[in-house]
Amino acid sequence: MSGSERVLRRRGLLAAAMALPLAALGLSGCGSTAAKNDTYDLSASAVTTSAPAASRRQILVPDPTALKALDSEMVLVRVSASEVQYLSKSQWSDKLPRMVQSKLVEAFENTGKLGGVGKPGQGLAIDYQLITDIRAFEIDTSGADRAVVEISVKILNDRNGSISAQKVFQATVPSHGSENSAYIAALDSAFAAVTGEIVAWTLNAI
Numbered sequence: 001m002s003g004s005e006r007v008l009r010r011r012g013l014l015a016a017a018m019a020l021p022l023a024a025l026g027l028s029g030c031g032s033t034a035a036k037n038d039t040y041d042l043s044a045s046a047v048t049t050s051a052p053a054a055s056r057r058q059i060l061v062p063d064p065t066a067l068k069a070l071d072s073e074m075v076l077v078r079v080s081a082s083e084v085q086y087l088s089k090s091q092w093s094d095k096l097p098r099m100v101q102s103k104l105v106e107a108f109e110n111t112g113k114l115g116g117v118g119k120p121g122q123g124l125a126i127d128y129q130l131i132t133d134i135r136a137f138e139i140d141t142s143g144a145d146r147a148v149v150e151i152s153v154k155i156l157n158d159r160n161g162s163i164s165a166q167k168v169f170q171a172t173v174p175s176h177g178s179e180n181s182a183y184i185a186a187l188d189s190a191f192a193a194v195t196g197e198i199v200a201w202t203l204n205a206i
Contacts, residue, residue, distance in 0.1 A: 037091040040075075040184045042099050044106040045195040051113065051203035058116035059202070060126045060158070061105050064097040064151070066134040071097055075184070076138040078148075087139065090180045096137055100151070100191075104130070107195045113203055128164070128206055129156040130198075135168070137191070139183045145175040147186035149194050155205055165205040169194045 069076060073095055075087035092099055101119065108117040118124045136150035150170040157164050171193035175186040 037089050038180065039091055039093050041093045042103050042191055043188050044103055044110065045192045045199075046110055047107050047196045047199045049111060049113075049196070049200040049203060051200050053113040054203055054206050055113065055115050057114055057127045057206050058118075058124045059108060059114060059206075060118060060120065060124060060129045061101055061108075062120055062129060062131065064100050064132040064134050066097050066137075070134055070137055071095060075187075077183075078138045078140045078142060080142050084138070087180060087183060090184070097134060100132070100134060100137075103191070104132070104195060104198065107199050108202075111199060111203070126158040129158055130154075130202060131156055136170070137187065139175065139187065145178060145183070145186075147173045147175060147183065147190040149187065149190040151194055151198065153198055153202070155202060165201075167201060169197050169201075171197075 069084055073091040073093075075090045075092065077085045077087050079085055094102075105117055105119060108114055116124050131154040133152040134150075135152055136148045138148055140146050140148050148170070150168065152166070152168045154166040155164045156162070171190040173186045173190040173193070175182050177183075
């Protein structure tokens with residue numbers, strides 16, 4: 001496939017009416033096509049870690065923060081350093097930050113190494129909060145198509161309000177195809193890799 005054909009094919013997968021610079025990106029009108037979109041979920045990661053158990057510790061996972069471009073059900077595609085679009089005919093099953101929050105909670109629960117983990121409002125006696133910021137969760141088509149997930153994490157000691165540790169986690173996974181399902185599979189793999197690192201690091205840090 002020639003370079004020009006590849007570009008045309010990519011653009012056919014992108015939302016034709018949504019090609020604005022990142023600084024001016026808006027989300028108005030996205031809901032009107034929701035019924036026509038394929039809906040995707042993220043996998044719950046089964047994390048295998050040699051980190052010690054922290055059975056007396058309870059962790060709260062508040063809502064992750066994210067820029068407006070990521071705080072939606074739409075799947076972000078980065079065309080260049082300053083331009084993003086949304087993947088045509090595709091959407092997440094919920095707003096991305098809520099999905100990330102739920103899957104992180106599941107991943108911690110699946111280890112069986114904590115006394116408790118939950119979201120705000122679930123009545124846990126909290127020892128630590130996991131403060132997360134979604135910096136990237138996108139398909140990058142500026143070179144070879146690839147999924148990029150980057151999440152900043154801080155561990156907040158809920159007893160004294162101090163940050164006990166912080167780290168940025170990133171994973172990049174190539175897309176094995178240029179169709180929507182291949183892009184979503186790459187994003188799912190990248191998120192699984194980041195989730196596994198976050199869980200292992202957190203258990204070691206507390």
